[in-house]
Structure formats: C-alpha cells, structure tokens
Amino acid sequence: MNSIHAVKAPLRVLMLEDDELLRDRVLVPQLQRFGFDITAVGSAAELDRYTQAHWPDILILDVGLPDADGFELTCKLRAQMSDVGIVMLTGRNTTADRxxxxxxxxxxxxTKPVDTDLLAATLYSVARRLRASQAQTQRHWRLDADDWCLLSPSGGMVALTKTEGRLLSKLLEKPNQAVSRDELIKALTANVYDFDPHRLDSLIHRLRKKAQRVLGVPLPLTAVHGEGYVFLLI
Structure with missing residues (x-):
C-alpha cells in the first residue's frame, strides 16, 4: 500500500516528456495510482496549447525536448505561471545542471531513473509549499475548491448558485483575458442552441449586483465589445 495519500482534491499535474514508453507506460499510470489528475504531452508546442486554457497545479518537465530547451522553457513558464509548481525530471545529473x-x-x-515514491512525495511537497505561500500572499478574487463561493481579495465571501459557479470558473480559467460569449454559454449548458444569449447578460448583471450588495465593492467583471467578458485580477 502506498504510504502517500491523495488530498481531497486531486493535484492537477501536467507532464512534458517526449519518451512515449516512459511517459505512457510507466510514469502516468504509476502517478495515477497515487491519486494525481495527470495529463501528459510530448512537446513544448503541445504544452503551450494546453496551458492556453488550463493551468495545472504542478508541471513536470524534461530538459531534452524535441522542440525546446527545458531550461529556457522553465524560465519562460516561471515568468508566466508564478503560482504553478515546476519539477524538472531529466537524465542530466551534473551539479551544474541541477x-x-x-x-x-x-x-x-x-534525475532519471526516478523512484515513483520519491517523485510523488516531491509533487506533494511542492504543492504544500505553494499552498502555504498562497495562503499568506493571496490577495485576489478566487473561487473556493468546490466553486460554491467567490472569495474577494479582502477575505469576503459570496455564496454562488451552481450556474454562477460555472460561469466564474470559466472566466477565472483565463483571468485578464476576454472569454467569448460562446465559451461562456457552453460552460452553462449542453443545449447551446436552445440557450437565450440574453440570459448570459442577465446572469452577469445579477452577479455584479450580488457582489456589490454582499461585499460592498464592484466585481471586476467587464464586457469586452465584440468579444465577450473578462475577469480582471490585476
């Protein structure tokens, strides 16, 4: 029995590893047994496409990649994703590389080969450090773990309906970026053709009024003409 237990909400791990055999036959299935929600890609281009819509909790990166230098990619990703953990897993084991x-x-x-227990323990250790740091410094709008409450930078809380939670979850997947009306409607219903687009505007109007009433501050949710809506965290 594994000595490491998964947390209530599985850690979302994105692995960039171009060795298909190691990735798909060894690392992915073994980490899944530890309870990780893991997605695996084989190139920097695939990683870039994935992270346009989803940010993981932790990234696992190789150094020797078919279309990028792992060190340079790590530097770039750290600048883009300050709150995402990065674990380098590579065959390069010199002190200078470390x-x-x-x-x-x-x-x-x-370094490879890696014991899966050690890799899993490292992922959880990184996640604990990140969460502790975020708890101390978090000063922005965010959803709770179950999307039932919106938390303000000052620590206030707004209870959400299921529909409101889905809407905000989609917007906060890409903070500070316009999310199209079509994307938002798809997040709200499976029957997009039967959905009255005006319901989206009404929902956002009610959500803004609720936040203002409960928290006493405006919700930084803004319409972008011709595109959709953006939730500003800056």
Whole structure:
C-alpha cells in the first residue's frame, strides 16, 4: 500500500516528456495510482496549447525536448505561471545542471531513473509549499475548491448558485483575458442552441449586483465589445 495519500482534491499535474514508453507506460499510470489528475504531452508546442486554457497545479518537465530547451522553457513558464509548481525530471545529473534548473525557476530537480515514491512525495511537497505561500500572499478574487463561493481579495465571501459557479470558473480559467460569449454559454449548458444569449447578460448583471450588495465593492467583471467578458485580477 502506498504510504502517500491523495488530498481531497486531486493535484492537477501536467507532464512534458517526449519518451512515449516512459511517459505512457510507466510514469502516468504509476502517478495515477497515487491519486494525481495527470495529463501528459510530448512537446513544448503541445504544452503551450494546453496551458492556453488550463493551468495545472504542478508541471513536470524534461530538459531534452524535441522542440525546446527545458531550461529556457522553465524560465519562460516561471515568468508566466508564478503560482504553478515546476519539477524538472531529466537524465542530466551534473551539479551544474541541477543548479541551472533550480536557478531558472524549478521548485525541484530530479534525475532519471526516478523512484515513483520519491517523485510523488516531491509533487506533494511542492504543492504544500505553494499552498502555504498562497495562503499568506493571496490577495485576489478566487473561487473556493468546490466553486460554491467567490472569495474577494479582502477575505469576503459570496455564496454562488451552481450556474454562477460555472460561469466564474470559466472566466477565472483565463483571468485578464476576454472569454467569448460562446465559451461562456457552453460552460452553462449542453443545449447551446436552445440557450437565450440574453440570459448570459442577465446572469452577469445579477452577479455584479450580488457582489456589490454582499461585499460592498464592484466585481471586476467587464464586457469586452465584440468579444465577450473578462475577469480582471490585476
């Protein structure tokens, strides 16, 4: 029996590893047994497409990639995703490589072959550090773990309906970026053709009024003409 237990909400792990055999036959199934919600890609281009819509809790990155240098990619990702954990997993095991990986922004540097227990323990350790840091410094709008409450930067709380939670979850997947009306409607219903588009505007209007009433501050949810809506966290 594994000695590491999964937390209530599975950690979302995105793995970038171009060795298909190692990735799909060894690492992915073994990490799934530890309770991780894991997605695996084989190139930097695939990773870029995935992270346009979804941010994981932790990234696992190789150094030797078919279309990117892992060290440079780590530096770039750290600048883009300050709150995402990065674990480098590579065959390069010199002290200079370790120092460079950690200096470029990795939270941990492991070498292949890696014991799966050690990898899992490292992922949980990184997640604990990140969550502790976020709890101390978090000063932005966010949803609770179950999307039932919206939390304000000052610590206020607004209870949400299921529909409101779905709407805000979609908007907060891409903060500070316009989310199209079509994307938002798809998040609200499976029957998009039967959905009255005016319901979206009414829902957002009610949500703004609720936040203002409960918290006494405006909700930073803004319409973008011709595109959709954006939730501003800056």
């Amino acid at each position: 120092v460079r990986g950690l200096s470029e922004g990795a939270d941990a540097y492991l």
